[in-house]
Amino acid sequence: MKKDRTVKLKLGYGKDVKEVELELPDDEPTPWDMNSKLEVIGKRHQKVDAVFKVTGQAKYTHDLNLPGMLFGGFVRCPHAKAKVVSLDLEKAKSIAGVKAILPMRPRRNRRNPTAEWSVRYAGEPIGAIAAESRQALEAAIRAVLATAKFDILPHSARADQAMAEDAPAVHGNRPNVSRRPWRGDVTEALESGKLKVAEVTARTQVQTHSCLETHGSVASWDGAHLTLYTSTQNTFGCRRQLAGSIKDLSESQITVISEFMGGGFGSKFMAGYWSIAAARLAKDAGAPVKMMLDRREEQTDTGNRPDSIQEMKIGVDGDGKIQAFQVENIGTPGIGRGAGVRNPMIYDFGKTAVRSGEIATNAGGSQAFRAPGHPQGSFGLETAIDLAAEKAGIDPLALRMKNDAHVIRTLQYTDGARRIGWSKRQKTGSQTGRYRVGYGVAAARWGGMGSPRAEIKCRIAPDGSVQIRNGAQDLGVGTRTVLAIVAAEELGLQPGDITTFIGNTNDPRGPASGGSTTAASISPAIRQAAFLASAELKDLVAAHLKCKAKDLVLAKGSVRHVKDASKSMSFKDACRLIRQGEISTMGKRRRNYGSKGTYLNGVGGVQFARCTVDCDFGIVKVDRIVALQDCGKVINAMTAEGQVFGGVIQGLSYALFEDRVMDRHLGHCINGDLETYKIAGPDDMPEIDAVLYDIANGGNNCSVVGIGEPTMIPTAAAIAGAVHNATGVRVTALPMTPDKVLEALEEGGK
């Protein structure tokens, strides 16, 4: 029987320490706290799969070349809004090498085959083809499109077009713009005359995920069993979606494999129409089908971060306290759903009034993108705060500190100001030369505590080898390495002693990699699996050495008696005592312990930026970013730092370069490639100071939180603050390209 026990923990950071007591069952290892002496956790570890990636041996879905494999592709509507008058997919079969076709009339039309088939964005798939070669596939797509007839309709491909009074409707007869009611009312406070009020409209752009490995899958049937190799953030979700989409196919008949994947950033949660089409075509053709989207398809039809317009008013009192904040947010999810903007957040805004809405457009639908809603909201609200500080004559950092009581962020503001050299910051607008240097600051909060959706298998063989298995995926952030590090700590080994398996749904279930929850979800389960395995091993050793199991510890590659050094044996020798095949345990993830027993709720982060603006050409050069991040307990200092770099760099890219542009006439995306949709490159890199706050928070047995997303939230806003400080004018729209900077300078007379 499991018995509860009381554990006492010392949690916190630096001098801010909290002693807590927790009731935990016997099979839950004692959570790590500030007193834990850890051998492996928190050190810098090379990724266990790094060698596969630097040698080209890592096989991605993109690289698979199964015997007899066919190439799949899509027939896509070339018009932003149209009715399909006639489409003869059979035409594809006139091309030699075409093996299967798949009509893709949308479900909304399938119930009523006589209903009009409407296409809602340029590039919407209307059919799929599988052929023996890419050349045959391309020829077949051309042949089908050559005879297809479309009734081209007026579109609303851009937000400004969709918002116009007589705009063509995107969805049936529904209005394109939908707004939810106001929540709260601050009119009185703003008009009381007691507050300094700043008013601004901030705009952000559509950002595409631009994964280097495009979305795609290889489907292969063995009788009634489907194996789907796919580039995904959610192996188990893919399995469920496939089972739900293909008739007479159950989850137990599907294996989803994603050993290596080339980037997701939120866009790869679903099996997607490409996986379903690949599976159907493969079944029909009796051969494996590879369905990798091409670059243009990737940029235009796999999701994006919606744009936003944020109309704000902010009122600050004489003490620098924010007393009232009003915001009306609206954004464009294309034909999809969900363009939410997180504004307000982080600070104590006093009374708030918020209204949000969406604008439907004839463009590819939005998807989750690294901290959905947050970077755009951050840019908006931090813009308002900087303007309020200017109006109230208060230093923008001081204003933030006055309105943010978070313990960790409070430390980070001071720490970061010292690191970036905030004291060298000149008065906003006081510089006049061609090159002007500015400093900016912005903050973030996140959850990322993980969920119970993880189970881990731990197997120890009599030869001393250890396997840790989980079926979730590694996006490249080091999840596979986390399996090895956490197990090694618990078993007194090194990460290199552990063999890890990841990315196969035949292994125990794992989480979707979203919300920065993967490490935080799996780590406590890994620890428990290894803890249970070590208990079994201790029992064997205790019987052999005639001592008590509770006096044994696993450390430094051995099983040792805590008092009697003679009662000790190496881990390998201990494993030879295993008689029944192997030790095999399953670690389950408990719920997080909740706020009662833990140190903090909400993961804090602050970023500072120093930029040089070339005011003759409007070019913003980011010189330095200081990113201070609450990491919970750091598992691998090297990959934690890598997450901070990654978040900052994607944020910088969002701030200065990225912008999906829709053509107002044809309604096509006019920069659906990596040449004209610019992402930050090596030349654009600033110095980045990643400051990891390693915090024993007691949220779970490892104190792990995820940091992939919070690190991207404040970067653009911090850069915008620096540009403002340097130039004395505010660029209120992203990306801050030279044209916008020059326009702002001219308008502001700077």
Place this chain on the structure above:
Amino acid sequence: MKHPEDPSGVSRRGFLKGASLGVAASTVLGSARAEVKEASGVPDARLLKAADEHEISFVLNGEKTKAKVRTGHTLLETLRDQLDKTGTKLVCDFGTCGACTVLVDGKPVNSCLTLAVDVAGHQVETIEGMEQNGKLHPIQEAFCAEDGLQCGFCTPGMVMSSKALLDANPKPSLDETKAALSGNLCRCGTYINIFRAVERASKGK
């Protein structure tokens, strides 16, 4: 900025101009090259048609290699589809991202913009050829040690561009490293660690 030269001594920009004229790209080949190519399976470059098939031979990672290609086939598709060298990645298909970078006669080229017939008789080095006697090349070691990789999709191209840099300039400054890698894009944001890896490898030399 990286302006790798194509094996014939034509700059990338010049090559692009030529490529836009289709087969005309091949007409810029010097006569000396044409002789080499004749010996390596391609007759006279000036007479090629896009659909013509050729058996070319070249040196791939130190080994003499033959491939059957059409004039229009890129080096990238030949490597990936025919020779199973899938370490080299297709990403932008446009010469923008550098994920398909390989070395031709020691110089970095975008294999998505290079015709396979143009490497006939030349030395081609891919990520698979970096290891020597089962040991990682110091640049590969450095990428692992500095965590110069996340999803890993840009990594082979980054490693090849770094090799080209360090072969030509064993002690590059940070600015020289940035310039040499400016034709390579990473979406995960590993640049900082890649710079550190190049520095580590340069110190190890």
